[in-house]
Amino acid sequence: xxxxxxxxxxxxxxxxxxxxxxxxxxxxxxxxxxxxxxxxxxxxxxxxxxxxxxxxxxxxxxxxxxxxxxxxxxxxxxxxxxxxxxxxxxxxxxxxxxxxxxxxxxxxxxxxxxxxxxxxxxxxxxxxxxxxxxxxxxxxxxxxxxxxxxxxxxxxxxxxxxxxxxxxxxxxxxxxxxxxxxxxxxxxxxxxxxxxxxxxxxxxxxxxxxxxxxxxxxxxxxxxxxxxxxxxxxxxxxxxxxxxxxxxxxxxxxxxxxxxxxxxxxxxxxxxxxxxxxxxxxxxxxxxxxxxxxxxxxxxxxxxxxxxxxxxxxxxxxxxxxxxxxxxxxxxxxxxxxxxxxxxxxxxxxxxxxxxxxxxxxxx
Amino acid sequence: xxxxxxxxxxxxxxxxxxxxxxxxxxxxxxxxxxxxxxxxxxxxxxxxxxxxxxxxxxxxxxxxxxxxxxxxxxxxxxxxxxxxxxxxxxxxxxxxxxxxxxxxxxxxxxxxxxxxxxxxxxxxxxxxxxxxxxxxxxxxxxxxxxxxxxxxxxxxxxxxxxxxxxxxxxxxxxxxxxxxxxxxxxxxxxxxxxxxxxxxxxxxxxxxxxxxxxxxxxxxxxxxxxxxxxxxxxxxxxxxxxxxxxxxxxxxxxxxxxxxxxxxxxxxxxxxxxxxxxxxxxxxxxxxx
Numbered sequence: 211x212x213x214x215x216x217x218x219x220x221x222x223x224x225x226x227x228x229x230x231x232x233x234x235x236x237x238x239x240x241x242x243x244x245x246x247x248x249x250x251x252x253x254x255x256x257x258x259x260x261x262x263x264x265x266x267x268x269x270x271x272x273x274x275x276x277x278x279x280x281x282x283x284x285x286x287x288x289x290x291x292x293x294x295x296x297x298x299x300x301x302x303x304x305x306x307x308x309x310x311x312x313x314x315x316x317x318x319x320x321x322x323x324x325x326x327x328x329x330x331x332x333x334x335x336x337x338x339x340x341x342x343x344x345x346x347x348x349x350x351x352x353x354x355x356x357x358x359x360x361x362x363x364x365x366x367x368x369x370x371x372x373x374x375x376x377x378x379x380x381x382x383x384x385x386x387x388x389x390x391x392x393x394x395x396x397x398x399x400x401x402x403x404x405x406x407x408x409x410x411x412x413x414x415x416x417x418x419x420x421x422x423x424x425x426x427x428x429x430x431x432x433x434x435x436x437x438x439x440x441x442x443x444x445x446x447x448x449x450x451x452x453x454x455x456x457x458x459x460x461x462x463x464x465x466x467x468x469x470x471x472x473x474x475x476x477x478x479x480x481x482x483x484x485x486x487x488x489x490x491x492x493x494x495x496x497x498x499x500x501x502x503x504x505x506x507x508x509x510x511x512x513x514x515x516x517x518x519x520x521x522x523x524x525x526x527x528x529x530x531x532x533x534x535x536x537x538x539x540x541x542x543x544x545x546x547x548x549x550x551x552x553x554x555x556x557x558x559x560x561x562x563x564x565x566x567x568x569x570x571x572x573x574x
Numbered sequence: 575x576x577x578x579x580x581x582x583x584x585x586x587x588x589x590x591x592x593x594x595x596x597x598x599x600x601x602x603x604x605x606x607x608x609x610x611x612x613x614x615x616x617x618x619x620x621x622x623x624x625x626x627x628x629x630x631x632x633x634x635x636x637x638x639x640x641x642x643x644x645x646x647x648x649x650x651x652x653x654x655x656x657x658x659x660x661x662x663x664x665x666x667x668x669x670x671x672x673x674x675x676x677x678x679x680x681x682x683x684x685x686x687x688x689x690x691x692x693x694x695x696x697x698x699x700x701x702x703x704x705x706x707x708x709x710x711x712x713x714x715x716x717x718x719x720x721x722x723x724x725x726x727x728x729x730x731x732x733x734x735x736x737x738x739x740x741x742x743x744x745x746x747x748x749x750x751x752x753x754x755x756x757x758x759x760x761x762x763x764x765x766x767x768x769x770x771x772x773x774x775x776x777x778x779x780x781x782x783x784x785x786x787x788x789x790x791x792x793x794x795x796x797x798x799x800x801x802x803x804x805x806x807x808x809x810x811x812x813x814x815x816x817x818x819x820x821x822x823x824x825x826x827x828x829x830x831x832x833x834x835x836x837x838x839x840x841x842x843x844x845x846x847x848x849x850x851x852x853x854x855x856x857x858x859x860x861x862x863x
Contacts (some may be wrong), residue, residue, distance in 0.1 A: 262757050282760040289761045295754035299776050309762035312772075356762070 212273045212286075212363030212396045213238050214259060220267035221254050221420075228254050230420040231268060236413075241390050241397040245407040246417035246443070252400045253368055255417070259398060260289050260366050273363055283312075288357035289366040293373065294349045296341040302328075302352050303337040309360045327359040330392060331385075347378045354389060364396040371406065383409060404444050408432065416440045433559075438568040441488050441561060447525065449488045450535040453565060456483040461562070463487065463531035469508050472557050478571040479562065485571065488561035491525065494537035496551040501540065505558040512537075512553050517545040528553070610838075613831035614638070621827045637832035653833065655807040656815035660837075663725050663811060664793035667732035671789045674733070675740025676782060680770070682741065683748035684756075694745075697738040705735060706798045713802050723805035731799055736789040743788070747781025748774065787848040791841055812837045 214236040221229040229251040236242045244252040257263040259270055261282035269276050277285050288309070296305050304311075306327055307320040315323075328334045331351045341349055350370060357365050370386070371379045387410055390397055401407055407414045408428045416423045416431060416439070424436045435441035435449075442448040454463040456479045461469045469487065471479055479485070492501055497509065515534070516527040524545055526537040537553060539545060562571045613621045615633040641653050681687070682694055712731060713722065721727030751774055759769035775782075797813040804810045812833070819830040 260757075260761060262760070281765070282757070283763040283765065287761065289758065291754045291758060293752060293754055295752065295758035297755060297759075297773055308759070308772075312763040312768065356758075360762070 213271075214364060214396060214398065215271040216255070216259075216268065217271070218268035219255070219258060219265060219270060221251070221258060221263060222266045228420055229258070232417075232420075232422050234415060234422065234425065236396060236398060239394045239396055241399065241410060241412045242415060243399045243401060243407040243411035243413075244415045244417055245401055245404060246423075248402055249419075250417040251420040252402075252417050256289075256366050256368055256398060256400045259364075260287060261285050286363045287366055288360055288362040288364075289368065290350075290353045290357050290370045292369040294341070294353040296349055296352055296356075298341050301338050301340050302333060302344070302355075305341070305352055306333075306337075306355050306359050309356065313360070323359050323361075327355045330358065330389070331355045346374050347382060350374065350382055351385070354386070358389070358393055362395065364398065367397065367399040367401075369401055370399075371401070372403070386410060404446065408444070414444070416443060418443075434570070434572070435488070435561065436570050436573055438486060438488065438563045441563070445490055447491050447536045449490045449561070450494070450530070450533075451563070452487045452489070452531050452533055452535070454485055454487050454531070456481060456485055461485060461487050465532045467510070467531045469555065469560075470506070470557060471562070472560050473506060474558070475562050475571060483571075484565035486563040486565050486568075488563055489535075489555060489557075490559070491536040491538045493556035493559045494530070494535060494553055495556075496526075496537075496539050496545075497554050499539045499541050499543065500554055500556065505556065507557050508555045510553055510555065511550055514545050514547055514549045514551060516547055519544065607838075610831050610834050613827060614835040615832075616828065618826070618828045621831075637828045638836075640829055641832050641836070651815060651818045651829075651833075652807050653812075653815065653836070656810055656812045657836070659725060659807075659809055660794060660811040660813075663728045663732065663809075664790050666725075667729045667736065667793045668786055668790040670729070670733045671736035671740045672782065672786050674737050675744045675785055675789075676775075678737070678741035679744030679746075680748050680774075682745040684753065697741060700734075701738040701742075705796070709799055709802045712799070716803060722803055723809050725809050727803055728800060728809060728811070731803065732789075732793040732796065735796075736792055739792075740785040740789055743785040744778065744781055747778040751777050784848050787844045790844060794837075794841055 214234075216232055216234040218231045218233060219229060220227070220231050232251075232255065234242075244255060246252050254263060258265050259272075261277065261280060261284075265278050270278055272285055272287065297308065300308065303324055306324045310320045310323060324337075325334070328337060331354060333348075333351055333355055336344060336348060336352070341352070344352065353370070367386070371382050374382060383406055386399075390410075399406075399410060411428055413425060414428055414431045415425050418439050424431055424440045426434070431440060431444050435444065438451055442451065452463050454461040454469075456462075456471065457468075458481060459471045459476055459479075461471055463469065495501065510530065512528040512530060514526055514528055517539075518525040518527075522540070522542060524539045524543070526539055526545060528535060528537055545551070563569060564571055612630055614637055615635070616627075616630050617632065617634075617636070620627050620631060641651060643653075682690065716722045716727050719727075721730070755773050755777070756766070756769045759773045760766065764772060794811075795813060796811075800811050800814045801817065804814055816830055816833055816837075819826040819833070
């Protein structure tokens, strides 16, 4: 059992606070992704779990045991580093077996477990090469092999795919997911890439400025963002945010356009409240070219400023309520700039955020 | 067409000029060395002949025999003791300078501590002071401490001369090794100490070897301070021993050159080693970027 618990964990470098007292519980065998922009404290948090950074305040527990003062080697975790950190002077076999050798395993046992890990990751033909003779993806696999060979309580990944090109990143992402299905272990995975977060995670932890903004399953975080930060960070292209004011059960946007408050949010709004209407590009579509054509919605005529065809869909830049918004057109239809189209806003999927705090009105 | 011919011609001219300059510079550097080596195998009269004899007429090992005390002509110079002194002093001071250099270099490369910048600058500035400028104060201190004409006295001087350099060089090599490697080793089960010895030290090995050879050569070749601080066969080193060939009215050039060759050979061997290490470097294939 390796549940990882963070209780009010704080990290400061002198006067500079990097992590401001976060609480998080990662269940046994759970795949948790810490995601956020650079400088949000996600890597620092991971390094505190690993024992590579001192913990300024709070508790870190692994498997129920407080590990604040334990060195990395006593935490029974393994880590995949952003730059792989393979030992350049050892071949793949010795890289994989290094941890076992340090632990004093017998050569036969080391050989058995190295072969086993190499089998899982398809590294058998590479065992006698040095890291310098490997491609980026192969190095990545060796780094993962080194992590699994010791059979640790938890894997920690620190932006493991950020050095790979886009195609390889997609492949390795799938391999990591498969690996987790094969080797059921607690995983803490740090990335700034929301696609990795969405695709890999059992639960996503969105961080910003040393605080946790939201914790939830990928679909929860995507469908019910608690803050405008989460709303714009998760999902690509990002959610459109339009400032407006509540008047009864109507949102009056900046230019006077009136949109009904979505049914499910009606009980959370008060008259005169300054809000931001959040609506994803996927939910603004030309009539007949959207995802959901039924359910409550509003229709508006908008002029296309720019269209980016992506094959089966096009990304459309237009203006709504005096502000540039992105919309999506599904289907292989060519759209010309200047074209005026009737767009449908799928309001049942729209969000409302308090303009002052940036928090979802549901959170009030 | 003409343009390419012209540019090819100018390229050719540039190459010739470059070769010529290189050759001229090499000549200036190599001729004295060559002269010393040649003279080591020639009799005094040929060395001193006017006009100079460039192509040696008679080559023999007589001069070496003389230096080592074989053969008919003997020079009463205790080359054996000098050689032993040089070896002991150079080796010991190099080993100490390396140990301090590894510790210091690692500290400067990996840790943050107070006055780090100032300390490093101070070490480098110390390096900028010419050794001979220190000779008088060192001599006075050493005579008070009874360290004049002892091997220990010279060892201490050479350690302090070499430490700034070894720290500087080794620091550079440790800086090239990504910190993630030591962290990975620690996660893999190493103590910090094990991570150092099993991962970082082997990777910095060539740098450490280079620093060691440089330190050894400095101590081996040093003359100015050694000539002040040594008196007898207890501590005199080979370069100082060279002076034994000068008498009041004569200089035994042949013997001196033979001994110079004896000094040069170990230095030459080590220089070849350092060259290999410096060029080899290390490919940091385990880490991208």
